Amino acid sequence: MTALGFEAHDHSGCIDDALERAESRCHDAKLQFTPARRRVYEILLQGHQAMGAYDILEILGKGGHSVQPPTVYRALDFLLRAGLIHRIERLNAYAACMLLADHDAGDASHVPAFLICRQCRTVAEAEGDRSTDGLTDAAAASGFVVETRVVEAEGLCPACSEGGDRP
Amino acid sequence: MTALGFEAHDHSGCIDDALERAESRCHDAKLQFTPARRRVYEILLQGHQAMGAYDILEILGKGGHSVQPPTVYRALDFLLRAGLIHRIERLNAYAACMLLADHDAGDASHVPAFLICRQCRTVAEAEGDRSTDGLTDAAAASGFVVETRVVEAEGLCPACSEGGDRP
DNA sequence: TGGGGATTGATACAGTATAACATATCACCT
DNA sequence: AGGTGATATGTTATACTGTATCAATCCCCA
Ligand SMILES: [Zn+2]
Ligand SMILES: [Zn+2]
Ligand SMILES: [Zn+2]
Ligand SMILES: [Zn+2]
Numbered sequence: 007m008t009a010l011g012f013e014a015h016d017h018s019g020c021i022d023d024a025l026e027r028a029e030s031r032c033h034d035a036k037l038q039f040t041p042a043r044r045r046v047y048e049i050l051l052q053g054h055q056a057m058g059a060y061d062i063l064e065i066l067g068k069g070g071h072s073v074q075p076p077t078v079y080r081a082l083d084f085l086l087r088a089g090l091i092h093r094i095e096r097l098n099a100y101a102a103c104m105l106l107a108d109h110d111a112g113d114a115s116h117v118p119a120f121l122i123c124r125q126c127r128t129v130a131e132a133e134g135d136r137s138t139d140g141l142t143d144a145a146a147a148s149g150f151v152v153e154t155r156v157v158e159a160e161g162l163c164p165a166c167s168e169g170g171d172r173p
Numbered sequence: 174m175t176a177l178g179f180e181a182h183d184h185s186g187c188i189d190d191a192l193e194r195a196e197s198r199c200h201d202a203k204l205q206f207t208p209a210r211r212r213v214y215e216i217l218l219q220g221h222q223a224m225g226a227y228d229i230l231e232i233l234g235k236g237g238h239s240v241q242p243p244t245v246y247r248a249l250d251f252l253l254r255a256g257l258i259h260r261i262e263r264l265n266a267y268a269a270c271m272l273l274a275d276h277d278a279g280d281a282s283h284v285p286a287f288l289i290c291r292q293c294r295t296v297a298e299a300e301g302d303r304s305t306d307g308l309t310d311a312a313a314a315s316g317f318v319v320e321t322r323v324v325e326a327e328g329l330c331p332a333c334s335e336g337g338d339r340p
Numbered sequence: 341t342g343g344g345g346a347t348t349g350a351t352a353c354a355g356t357a358t359a360a361c362a363t364a365t366c367a368c369c370t
Numbered sequence: 371a372g373g374t375g376a377t378a379t380g381t382t383a384t385a386c387t388g389t390a391t392c393a394a395t396c397c398c399c400a
Pocket of ligand 1: 017021
């Protein structure tokens with residue numbers, strides 16, 4: 007299993023592809039990919055980084071007219087439900103899904119695992135599955151019914167571990 | 174691998190054992206297990222449940238004299254560093270470690286995996302390891318240096334899945 | 341045409357966590 | 371005893387993250 011997010015790539019094309027896929031998936035699922043939601047998604051696609059809701063709020067507010075928190079959180083909720091972005095629990099932040107091409111929208115077996123750089127906040131996403139998340143056996147043995155999973159690692163990305171390691 | 178936390182047990186003895194182990198571990202590591210820290214730890218040991226910092230704050234404040242947030246957060250920081258409790262990222266909450274007997278204080282290979290009941294907040298803790306967290310391979314392949322991990326599942330505990338399942 | 345669902349705007353507030361500075365305590369050295 | 375530094379606690383204020391609520395708007399369609 008490999009992780010997407012750190013390697014060099016055609017990022018402008020990466021954004022265009024993601025937007026196109028989002029349009030088509032929302033259309034298929036009869037979800038409204040409105041301008042407000044698209045704008046928030048674009049902001050998250052700018053870098054492969056986790057951004058807080060208020061970071062997004064600030065960028066949205068650059069254009070003079072004021073934007074309130076609910077606007078951002080509503081867009082984030084929509085994008086999360088649509089499977090276009092993920093919440094990074096460790097950071098109380100959000101990042102665009104990097105594996106849109108690899109799985110379907112409602113694919114419950116999609117168990118994303120994240121590699122989070124504590125220095126630059128870059129996030130890489132690996133495709134985990136239920137057999138390797140270290141929880142399935144324990145849950146089965148104890149009768150626990152798993153509904154959602156969080157698998158995240160924090161550390162230093164390749165770029166940041168070159169330079170000074172200490173925070 | 175099994176998970177501790179759901180099964181019936183001698184909970185009073187469970188608390189006493191944990192306190193004793195905490196005393197001895199802090200003494201060995203030359204850490205000060207002060208009354209304030211001990212009190213917060215005792216509160217977290219009361220149930221095998223995740224508690225928010227402000228839940229703890231409220232209980233601490235029951236005795237008339239006022240307690241401020243930093244008091245609680247400092248005690249939580251200490252207990253986290255000492256390995257006596259864990260933070261549950263999914264809930265922005267804290268729970269006492271249930272596997273004190275199984276690993277050493279500074280044991281970096283201790284990769285706890287949590288089963289979190291969304292209804293009663295009971296938390297079970299399973300001992301994961303690096304080979305099953307679904308991240309090690311991806312990290313190695315991309316040159317990412319993992320420092321800390323979060324593995325959490327949310328769902329319904331055995332007791333809560335008996336009754337009504339819907340929230 | 342007008343009713344109903346989904347979306348957005350706006351205000352206020354709730355919940356989580358930390359910064360900053362003062363004070364207290366204790367071990368240790370002189 | 372007195373000074374000194376490390377650690378811990380008290381206190382106030384504030385920053386960061388997320389929701390509740392109600393009004394206004396838009397759009398599709400019976
Ligand atoms: Zn890209
Ligand atoms: Zn980095
Ligand atoms: Zn117990
Ligand atoms: Zn439960």
